[in-house]
Amino acid sequence: MSDTETIDMIHEDALPGHESRMRDKPDWEPRYPGSGRLQGKVALITGADSGIGREGADVAILYLCEHDDAAETKRIVEAEGRRALTVAGDVGDKAFCERAVAETVKALGRLDVLVNNAGEQHPDKDIRDVTEEQLKRTFQTNFFGYFFMVQAARPHLKAGAAIVNCTSVTMYQGSSELLDYSSTKGAITAFTRSLSENLVGDGIRVNAVAPGPIWTPLNPFGGSTPEKMETFGENTPMGRPGQPNEVAPSFLFLACEDSSYMSGQVLHPNGGTIVNG
Template sequence: MTNDQYSFENPVTRYDSIAPPEQRQPEPGLDRDLKPRADHGEDSYRGAGRLTGRRALITGGDSGIGAATAIAFAREGADVAISYLPDEEPDAERIIALIEQAGRKALALPGDLKDAAYCRSLVERTVEAFGGLDILVNNGGKQVSQDSILDISDEQFDETLTTNVYAMFWITKAAVAQMPPGSTIINTTSIQAYQPSPTLIDYATTKAAINNFSKGLAQQLAPRGIRVNAVAPGPIWTPLQPSYGQPMEKLTQFGQDTPLGRAGQPAELAPAYVFLASGESSYVSGETLGVTGGKPTP
């Protein structure tokens, strides 16, 4: 366990190298039932006013990377809306409470990212609740491992692309129409965009698309003063992994093949999103920031 994100520690031993027990959860998975529990920075993230007065929408904000980002944004001074599947309500309630404990407004937006109308409504409802929107984090995603392309059904392929790519398009299009100059869009891609696992063909395809979408949109929106960037996580311990995101034989050794020798924790991703959302990154757009435990990206 770490003191806070500013503490100077050996990154190899900052967190234990976990060896998760065999476990399965039905999709989408709950952080509440994750063994061991992930660290979202609940007890460690220390804000410094870097996002004071900002208004953020984060998809997949109930657990994992989205939850850590929501906590960090709130402690940096932003009001935060989170979207999540209705089945994830137990996790979402905890994150909403932590946002409010930070003294910020919180907005819970349950629904399914495969629904275009719901995606567009996320922006409308956030603007109505907060008086505007100037940070968008497209983070919600679907990942289901399959040993062979022959095992990937048309339904799974369609749901993965719709959740990971179409939803990003729908939400971003609605958000751009509302965002003032100085706004930022941050999309979650993955090490899978560069080093695709043979068991994650459909998921890795979406992450490469997200990377390309982010770089193209960054050029288009730059004259409007809206920056677009992406974060590429490596193996991060979240409910996505035991809810069929990894084969069981890989789950128990998750993240141990990184140069740092361990899986990352969601709390280690939050500072990357804060940096890209804050004015400190004012000259950064079209960038993909890798947080991969040392796994190289181009």
């Protein structure tokens, strides 16, 4: 599905959320000029319309239905002299993942970096409130989507390629109100470590980033309860939520050759929370 087509998605809340509608905009601009560490490479990033998805070389931007945010991200990438492709669709659909990879390779010529970043979360205080539909949907997006994307990308990834998955501090700490979400993040961490063992012999590195509370559209548009949003991020040692430009360097580091001796690892930009993982 191309970015000119409309996707009608119905959620029990406003997810995945529009950055353009946020009153307090996230800080996404890089703090330092680009260094060309991904020069000549092509990155495909899921959930890349806003939040922590903005970083890379020539970029294929996969997103669900936030056309305004995706168009702005495309403009920003192109303003840096990079090529950008926007592709709208549901990563929980295996056929879409295959089509998105095919469009990326056709338009941008290759694929060197896959960043699995798309995710959704729905807070519930009582496990009995988590419906079967919600449980399946959360795993479909957060875990199956990662698996499908790797399957689709694998034929195009050569030695020197990198895969970076987005897990979460909730995988290590747990989360009383995000039972299904934190479970998907546990699956992603196990997937990262296992996939690393599977691909490292072919020269393909697989790592992950486990952000803490980050100020993106995910939480204010229904990913957290209103009560949680009043003190969002204040329970970290730093006493505040992180910003996208405090997380993106972790993804960049794992995507480029600076991390050439790392695979199967997880970085933790989480405001100082010690998780020993």
